[in-house]
């Protein structure tokens with residue numbers, strides 16, 4: 371297919387960590403603004419440090435980088451820069467994660483973080499025509515108690531967030547550890563989702579479905595190792611928010627040519643394309659689509675189905691979902 375065509379397809383992004391959109395240039399600017407000394411000489415040195423061997427090697431650098439984010443204005447600027455990238459890539463709707471504990475653990479108020487992110491998202495609706503939702507994600511390498519405290523902290527702001535997620539180091543931190551936190555979050559009206567089957571085994575996807583009662587799986591690429599699980603995911607049209615460039619950078623797959631996203635799509639799974647932490651993984655939404663065309667031979671039909679899936683799997687109202695799906699499939703003047 372014509373690679374450029376991807377740019378014109380309307381798309382929704384459903385798996386994006388706002389802290390993972392911190393480009394080295396902005397990291398330096400914020401460090402200067404906040405009087406913080408970075409352990410890098412320049413932006414080239416930062417980019418050179420982005421050689422990851424697995425998820426943990428990335429997370430160590432990613433959590434350190436987030437230290438430059440201090441004020442609401444910092445979170446606003448970070449989010450606004452990402453939204454401009456959305457505009458450029460024709461991402462018309464985005465559902466973004468933020469990790470409150472990454473910030474509250476170093477003394478930044480929950481409200482400071484949310485205020486900045488939400489402010490930029492509100493302005494983007496008006497100025498860029500981009501719709502959005504916020505999902506707060508618990509760090510699974512921290513305790514259940516810490517996640518509970520975070521949930522309590524979030525309750526007064528419930529109306530500004532649509533759901534809860536579970537992220538950070540996966541192996542050794544199974545979803546079952548957070549069963550009670552998710553039960554409480556669901557009761558408070560948060561829609562549940564979780565990272566599962568990125569590095570962790572298919573068993574973690576089962577746990578996320580059964581114990582956390584998630585409506586979306588983030589990543590989920592290891593589901594393919596368990597045919598019965600794949601059957602269930604396909605039958606239920608359970609969305610898997612897949613992140614191709616991320617998976618290659620973190621060595622889940624050796625190259626994009628080895629990725630299973632199109633196999634899963636062709637089997638009937640509701641897979642979607644997402645950029646995860648684009649500042650660290652080498653590209654935003656369209657770069658992921660382009661990689662799939664160039665290295666995996668994605669056809670136009672497959673690209674349109676992936677774009678339509680992204681709206682199907684979103685938390686947009688049904689009528690909007692349907693209208694965007696028709697456009698993505700080329701039935702509505704895309």
Ligand SMILES: Nc1ncnc2[nH]cnc12
Nearest residue numbers: 387537538539565646647
């Ligand atoms: N790919 C990823 N997996 C788990 N936690 C994350 N936090 C940010 N990106 C992540």
Ligand SMILES: [Zn+2]
Nearest residue numbers: 387537588646
């Ligand atoms: Zn992620």
